[in-house]
Every structure is written in structure tokens, then in C-alpha cells.
Amino acid sequence: MLKETYSSKNSEYLTNNESWHVEDSPWKADQILRMIEKNGFNPKHIVEIGCGAGVILQQLQMKLKDQDILFEGYDISPDMVRLSLVNLYLHGFSEPHIFEYDTLSSEDRWNENFDVI
Numbered sequence: 001m002l003k004e005t006y007s008s009k010n011s012e013y014l015t016n017n018e019s020w021h022v023e024d025s026p027w028k029a030d031q032i033l034r035m036i037e038k039n040g041f042n043p044k045h046i047v048e049i050g051c052g053a054g055v056i057l058q059q060l061q062m063k064l065k066d067q068d069i070l071f072e073g074y075d076i077s078p079d080m081v082r083l084s085l086v087n088l089y090l091h092g093f094s095e096p097h098i099f100e101y102d103t104l105s106s107e108d109r110w111n112e113n114f115d116v117i
Contacts, residue, residue: 022055029059032116043115047072049103054084058091074101074109 036043048057051073061071071093075081081100088096101109 022053025055026059029056032060033063043069045070045114046116047114049074049117051075051084051098052080054087054098058088061093072097074099074103076102
């Protein structure tokens with residue numbers, strides 16, 4: 001059921017949020033960067049759950065490009081996974097790590113560790 005909410009072409013979510021909130025992504029990325037810098041944190045592995053079009057990951061990668069960080073994204077929507085992969089590839093990610101994954105109903109990746117979520 002949850003997957004259909006975000007995947008169906010006629011979904012209520014897509015109807016009400018045609019942009020998938022990409023216009024908010026630069027601001028969100030800046031907030032994450034502020035928290036990282038404020039705490040003197042040096043992340044090596046960043047994941048975004050519900051990565052949508054991948055713009056937050058793309059913004060973080062651009063601003064942290066001098067650091068050795070693995071960026072990953074999960075999304076429940078196969079359409080968003082495809083869009084995110086294309087977007088990240090076009091913005092310099094040679095091998096984007098984006099996965100179709102439902103973090104609420106699947107425990108497959110629950111044992112993975114990340115520095116920033």
C-alpha cells in the first residue's frame with residue numbers, strides 16, 4: 001500500500017506534490033551541512049532515506065567534494081530511483097548508489113551503519 005502511494009502515476013502524493021519538493025533541497029542540504037560543521041563532524045558515509053530526485057545528495061556532494069564520503073539514497077518509488085540515478089550521474093556521480101528500498105517494511109538493510117542519515 002505504501003509503495004503505491006508514492007509510485008502510482010495517479011497517486012494522491014504525486015498529484016499534490018508534482019515537484020517532489022526539489023525546490024526545498026538546497027535549503028535542506030545547507031541545514032545538514034550546518035549541523036556537520038557546527039559539530040566538527042567528519043562523515044564517511046551519508047544516506048538519504050526518501051531521496052526522491054536525489055537533489056539533496058547532489059547538493060551535499062558538490063559542497064563536500066573534497067572529502068572522501070560515500071553517498072547513498074533509498075526511495076520507495078522506482079520512478080524516483082530512476083530520476084535520482086540520472087540526476088546524480090549528470091551531476092558528476094560516476095556510480096550513484098541509489099536503491100529502491102522500503103525502510104519501514106523491510107529489514108534487509110537495518111544492520112548497515114551510516115554517519116549521517
